[in-house]
Amino acid sequence: MMRWLIFILIYIIADLYAFQAFRTITKNNWVLGLYWLISLLVIGNFVYNYYGFNRSDGFSHRHAFAFGFFIALLVPKMIVLIAMLGEDIFRVPQAIYRYFTEGSSAEGNYFASRRDFISKIALGVAAIPFASIIYGIYKGKYNFKVLKYTLTFEDLPDAFDGYKVTQVSDIHSGSFDDVNKVDYAINLINEQESDVILFTGDMVNNKAEELKPYLGIFGKLKAKDGLYSVLGNHDYGDYVSWNSEAAKHQNLEDLKAHQKEIGFDLLLNESRFIERGGQRLALVGVENWGTGGFKKAGDLKKATKDVHANDFKILMSHDPTHWEKKVKDDDYHYHLTLSGHTHGMQFGIEIPGWFKWSPAKWRYKYWAGMYNEMGQFLNVNRGFGYLAFPGRVGIWPEITVIELKKGTATA
Incomplete structure (x- = not known):
């Protein structure tokens, strides 16, 4: 009181x-x-x-x-x-x-x-x-922006020169209030014609049922090498009350089933290999791991048990603090990590290439955009949806397209 x-x-x-x-x-x-x-x-x-x-x-x-x-x-x-x-x-x-x-x-x-x-x-x-x-x-919460990056690696397999990855994160389907705007954004993703689509967590706010009105829309997503996803902290249903642990568990199982219906291959501390011309790219997906009281279900060692040290690796991990605390100093070299989680606080000021500020920087060291340390890249997607505040000011919903190139490593 x-x-x-x-x-x-x-x-x-x-x-x-x-x-x-x-x-x-x-x-x-x-x-x-x-x-x-x-x-x-x-x-x-x-x-x-x-x-x-x-x-x-x-x-x-x-x-x-x-x-x-x-x-x-x-x-x-x-x-x-x-x-x-x-x-x-x-x-x-x-x-x-x-x-x-x-x-x-x-x-x-x-x-x-x-x-x-x-x-x-x-x-x-x-x-x-x-x-x-x-x-x-x-208007701002549906002001979708396609952000494009080109990253060059000396050890990228030749067969993957020019490989295009589209990253989407933090859909938070329970917050949407305009089906047509969501449909427009899905078409925008498909227009990028990427080789693979990777979703880095928080499909819902709390409950699997939030996704039901959008199953048909998200089911239109297409990529030559498929769709892959991981879980974010909101996907576990930890932030609402349940009648029983069994009900909470069933909610997560329902969400997994919905993702499968859309066409996502959900990686739960697992890896997959995308192969071309006798060469391969390792796609690693961990469950949520975050500091500050967030769930630490991610198990990097388990996820990479079939991955070799010299494989070219793309890691999907929802929370960027995982990269900060665990990934970038790991024995394995993770060429590219894709995260989300921060939403860029859905508020800030950005002048592309010149200036970037948000209150999110007071909470997260890596809060939006592309970062490079020790030849390892982290992209923190600003999010596709929104949560709590029903809008976005200056930090727009993002669809990330990353092209991988063979050559002298990007500085």
Whole structure:
């Protein structure tokens, strides 16, 4: 209860400051009343949906949108609050000085009047994240981007020169609310005409049934050498309550069956070999392994029991912390590891080739894009779907296409 009271108090303070700024652009009582009505509806809806919320009960679309609209108002108001508190740093000491030096002879209020231009600038700046978040909720979450990389390896088998891999990750099918947009993205994947399609975990939020409306759509995926997948932390059903362990186990079995129906070969600490012209490429898939309290079911040694040290290896591992803590320093050389998990926090700023920032960097060392250490590559896919916040701002849903080339190793 106490944390809710603190939370509501902070929101009220931000609202009061934002309202002061808002009054600088209009004095119309109807408009001002509409401001409070919208604010109360959004905070009321948020509290209604989240008071007493238990993540184990599941996360619905109404929870997502309540959270999304709350963030859409809170972030701009916090920007206004910071700007106007900055002004108060000067106004308050000045008011105290006037109180003690002028006393009852002071004219008017001890506080100097707010400067309208500061309020207007604060509102103008705050309008940018507000518009961005609203766009992210309605358009950004389906703003699919195809990111292409070419990686060169000296020890790539000649038969695989020019081999194309499409990576998809973090589908989170239970979050989708537009079947047609998902269908468009699946067609976009097929248009890449890659040799193989690799999915790196989190097919659902919690339950296998989330995937049912999309089985036909995902079943359209095609690649010459097939479709392969691994499990992510959400696929195990660990974040919701079950009537019994048997029910939880059956949910995972149902998810495995759904993936098979789509056409995925699910690798559970296993490996497969793709062969061409008498040469082979080792495809390794581990179960989820992550730091920070996430499931550590991945077993790299078990997954590679049939793989030779000199095989060219592509590893699928959902969480990039596995690469950081285990993979890159392993006795085996893993040429390319494909991960996801972070979603790039679904929020950030990217100028391709120039600049990349997201709050995700405070949690993950490797959070989005391609990394290279000791001649081993890691690609952290930004995710195909979304979770919790029903949108994406600046960090768009990603389809990764990686072409493998024979030659001098990529630096």
